[in-house]
Amino acid sequence: MKDTIKKSLALGLGFAVTTKEQAEKIANELVKKGELTKQESTNFIKELIEKGEETKEDLDQRINEKVDEVLKEMNIVTEDEVEHLRKRVEELEKALKESK
Known part of the structure; x- marks a missing residue:
């Protein structure tokens, strides 16, 4: 029973819980209810x-990939592309001044 509860909570809540305080709060509640021992709660946290x-x-990576995909589809330049063009313009301006 405990393993089933632990697995269900770990799977379901693992996606939402990212801070130690939140994990400790959940584990402490399970200890109070007798669902977990102190040792099990440490592992659970x-x-x-x-x-x-x-x-x-994983979510951050997927969001970044999707944003890149949307920007590419919209034909919007990225910050890196703008920086590359800025440097290229500076090089061309410098070459033009030197040739005069």
């Missing part, structure tokens, strides 16, 4: 934090 961090990283 660690698992929740890890899953939350993994999910956040």
Whole structure:
């Protein structure tokens, strides 16, 4: 029973829980209800934090990929492209001044 509860909570709440305080609060409630022991709660907190961090990283990556995709579809230049063009203009201006 405890393993089922732990797995369900780790899966369901792991996506939403990213801070240690939130994980500790959930674990403490489960200890009070007798669903987890103190030792199990320590492991549970660690698992929740890890899953939350993994999910956040995955979500950040997916968002960045989607934003890049949308910008490309809209034919909008990126900050890197603008910087590259700025440097190229500076080089051309410098070359033009030197040739005069």
